Amino acid sequence: MSLLVITVGLFSLGLYGVLTRRDLVAILASIEVMLGSATLLLVGLAAAGTPVGAHEGAVEATGVMVIVLAAAEAAVGLALVISVARRFKTTRVDELAEVKG
Amino acid sequence: MTLASxxxxxxxVVAVSGAVVTVFARDVxxxxxxxxxxxxxxxxxxxYWGATFLGVVQLFVYIGGVLVLMIFAIMLVHRSPDGSPLLETRHDVAALAVAGGLFFMVVMALRGVVPDSVNQGIESGPAELTEAFxxxxxxxFEMGGVLLLAVLVSVVVILGGDDR
Structure with a gap:
């Protein structure tokens, strides 16, 4: 239960950060917290003896895939942040009114 | 209380404190x-759970790569002339309701699935990981490679777009 509370709590904290932060870099950092907590729950489940995946090594392989995805997300996200900062001279989402609905 | 606990x-405590600082800090x-x-x-x-290889990958990729990349981005885009905090939070109540509601729902849904104690550990290592991949x-594995190539090209296109 402590594993579940810690990991889901961290995920919710990251979600709260994504919803409340007004800076693009801070939003990306909050997304990293969410991804990290999801990986933590997956590996924790496997460590607790819950069958995760159909074969041996599936948990670590899935963990590595999530880390690769997170790295890709961070690279593209930060490239977009730098591009936005160059063009609009700000990284605050409430000042980026061009894509406002 | 055992050493493991x-x-x-x-x-x-370190994970939760770090996440709280990440979400609430006003300084980048x-x-x-x-x-x-x-x-x-x-x-x-x-x-701690026995997935040593995954821990090392996490250390290299996240802390050695993603975090350094993030610090570079912060240095590039955050230039506050007066040194004032650049990070703010708003819409706290609605966001708190969404995050709290999600926490409650997921914990209620998974409480029977997740065991109380994590004491078995992961027995598979790099050899099993290689066999799986x-x-x-x-x-x-192949899709991961294609994704990373696509990311490389995308970053070059996104950041090189201003020069055209």
Whole structure:
């Protein structure tokens, strides 16, 4: 239960950060917290003896895939942040009114 | 209280504190430090559970790569002439309701699935990981490579767009 509370709590904290932060870099950092907590729950489940995946090594392989995805997300996200900062001279989402609905 | 539970509690405290600093810090450098502490604690959890290779990958890719990339981005885009805090939070109540509601729903849904104690550990190592990647998960492995290539091209296109 402590594993579940810690990991889901961290995920919710990251979600709260994504919803409340007004800076693009801070939003990306909050997304990293969410991804990290999801990986933590997956590996924790496997460590607790819950069958995760159909074969041996599936948990670590899935963990590595999530880390690769997170790295890709961070690279593209930060490239977009730098591009936005160059063009609009700000990284605050409430000042980026061009894509406002 | 056993040594294992003390280590688990310590790692949990570091992870939660790091995440809280990441989400609530008003200073970008403190936010980066908080994220570093959180990622370090996650790597510690992996090593503690026996997934040593995953912990090392987490350390290299996240802390050595993603965090450094993030600090570079912060240095490039955050130039506050008066040194005022650049990070703010708004819409706290609605966001708190959404995050709290999600926490409650997921914990209620998974409470029967997740065991109380994590004491078995992961027995598979790099050899099993290699067998998985070169066997049943070969497609995932290849897709990961294609994704990273696409990311490389995308970053060049996104950041080189201003020169055209």
């Amino acid at each position: 003390i280590i688990f509690a310590l790692l949990g 450098s403190r936010m980066a430090m908080g994220l570093g502490a959180f990622l370090l604690a996650v790597a510690g959890f992996f090593v 070169l066997g049943p998960m070969l497609t995932h």
